[in-house]
Amino acid sequence: MTESSVHPALWPAPHASGAVDATVTVPGSKSVTNRALVLAALSSEPGWLRRPLRSRDTLLMADALRAMGVGIEETVSSSSSVAGGPDGSGEAWRVIPAGLHGPVTIDVGNAGTVMRFLPPVAALADGPVHFDGDPRSYERPLNGVIDALRVLGARIDDDGRGSLPMTVHGVGALDGGPVAIDASSSSQFVSALLLSAPRFNQGVEVRHTGARLPSMPHIRMTVDMLRAVGAQVDEPETGGEPNVWRVSHSALLGRDLTIEPDLSNAQPFLAAALVTGGRVTVPDWPLSTTQPGDALRDIFTAMGGSCELTEHGLTFTGSGRIHGIDVDLGEVGELTPGIAAVAALAASPSTLSGVAHLRLHETDRLAALTKEINELGGDVTETADGLHIRPRPLHGGTFHTYDDHRMATAGSIIGLAVPGVEIENVATTAKTLPDFPQMWTRMLGV
Incomplete structure (x- = not known):
């Protein structure tokens, strides 16, 4: 009997069998x-x-x-x-x-x-x-x-x-x-x-x-x-x-x-392109916006991808290799969980700073990310205002979400590259991203 059959709240995060190639329409901000x-x-x-x-x-x-x-x-x-x-x-x-x-x-x-x-x-x-x-x-x-x-x-x-x-x-x-x-x-x-x-x-x-x-x-x-x-x-x-x-x-x-598409909610899908060396297009990405999620274009490019923004949307392409990053996320703190997940799969260390305030979000996101990534075999250290992440080979296990939608999507990103990751209470993504599990599996062609 599998763990997820004992605990129906556990969602087996799909493991990518190859490079993703998908168009993902993201709901409004x-x-x-x-x-x-x-x-x-x-x-x-x-x-x-x-x-x-x-x-x-x-x-x-x-x-x-x-x-x-x-x-x-x-x-x-x-x-x-x-x-x-x-x-x-x-x-x-x-x-x-x-x-x-x-x-x-x-x-x-x-x-x-x-x-x-x-x-x-x-x-x-x-x-x-x-x-x-x-x-x-x-x-x-x-x-x-x-x-x-x-x-x-x-x-x-x-x-x-x-x-x-x-x-x-x-x-x-x-x-x-x-x-x-x-x-x-x-x-x-x-x-x-x-x-x-x-x-x-x-x-x-x-x-x-x-x-x-x-x-x-x-x-x-x-x-x-x-x-x-x-x-x-x-x-x-x-x-x-x-x-x-x-x-x-x-x-x-x-x-x-x-209403513009929610660019922060586009993060896990762009991360999928980076993690799998694939390509994801998000239609209607605005050419000019105040949304913090627009910073993903620069951050994920620095981590090993490339992007093309046109009047039709954004296409992000992974290179097949993930670089670590030293970045101040003070202005875009909500992106931290997804960036931490990608950093845990990188080829070099990362330091994420400027986000002490995340301890007061839906959960203490710094403590939660440290605990959950480390329990999958990672090496994450909490700092005064962020995280230091040293990549290690990860293994499967339960990724707890603490009723935090961005923890659920962060665990799903890791699951793309690590077999056997199960997300506890993936339904918490309904807070801002309805139908996330269905969108995720459609992207993967499952």
């Missing part, structure tokens, strides 16, 4: 979808989101906004026969703003965007909004948002924890104004305040006072999306004061937005 939902909900007129991501995190966001009174209608065009198909083509969500209200209880799951972006929205509601979620959500920091909202005029009950569960007592408006926060543990603290700021009576001035701010591309994404719906934003990137963002009070416009 979670980061863009959830920001777009918040902005559309706060707009002065209805808007459209086309090709949105349908995943646990985005459906939690949509359900939370609906609970507070926002209308979100899901439609499918005649060209798409299945709602929420793997590429989302033909699907659109019509978002109809309405007066926000409580009392209501919101389930955030373990979605950082939901637990951090929605408390400022709840402060604009008329009535109490209670936030709860998965057990891990209680361990993830929210103090940056909670403390800032109190300074800006909100009343919040969290029993002094600085984390979930908590209740925001909305009174229909929020004063806003200047606030200083330490967002070194999550750039989402800054984005959370900026997204709702146009609806604050005085707008907002957010000043980051802590150490290095991680994941700056996500803040740039927030700023670009705010401007696209008519907000006035002063930021460091355009000559503003360093570490200070100012958003003026204004009405937001309803827009018709097509």
Whole structure:
């Protein structure tokens, strides 16, 4: 009897028998979808989101906004026969703003965007909004948002924890104004305040006072999306004061937005080309984007591949040899698990730095990667702000995911080159990448 027949939650990661050659259509970006939902909900007129991501995190966001009174209608065009198909083509969500209200209880799951972006929205509601979620959500920091909202005029009950569960007592408006926060543990603290700021009576001035701010591309994404719906934003990137963002009070416009493919979720498929010496094409890869996943073009090329970006998409080709890399991932930390998996299969050591904040993500990703790769025979050492990876011959075994979608895809990458790897709870990939197991096996022609 096999282990996976005893433990149905174990998924045998497919082992590649040769070089992959596939076209993989990646669903829409979670980061863009959830920001777009918040902005559309706060707009002065209805808007459209086309090709949105349908995943646990985005459906939690949509359900939370609906609970507070926002209308979100899901439609499918005649060209798409299945709602929420793997590429989302033909699907659109019509978002109809309405007066926000409580009392209501919101389930955030373990979605950082939901637990951090929605408390400022709840402060604009008329009535109490209670936030709860998965057990891990209680361990993830929210103090940056909670403390800032109190300074800006909100009343919040969290029993002094600085984390979930908590209740925001909305009174229909929020004063806003200047606030200083330490967002070194999550750039989402800054984005959370900026997204709702146009609806604050005085707008907002957010000043980051802590150490290095991680994941700056996500803040740039927030700023670009705010401007696209008519907000006035002063930021460091355009000559503003360093570490200070100012958003003026204004009405937001309803827009018709097509969601980009999620480039971070393209990572395992590009990694498959690198690991197997094959070729993978991702259609509709944007020529210009604020998504952190776009950095994969440079990172994976440095690790031994090559890429061609055209108006039709990105084609990545592996050379058959994987090089180690010394790279600062501070701006693109979410890519760390997949890069670590590839590095464990390389011909030379790698050092991944700038990602101490990953200890506060869906799980402690640095500790989890170290433990799981080492239990397959690897040699990974945790550093103060990252990982040092010395390649070793790996063997099969169980790769635990800790309910973290990027751990599941990292283990799947290793399984391409190492027979006998079984992924515990691969279903956790539904957080941001629905149908990942089916997409993975289709890529391999299984």
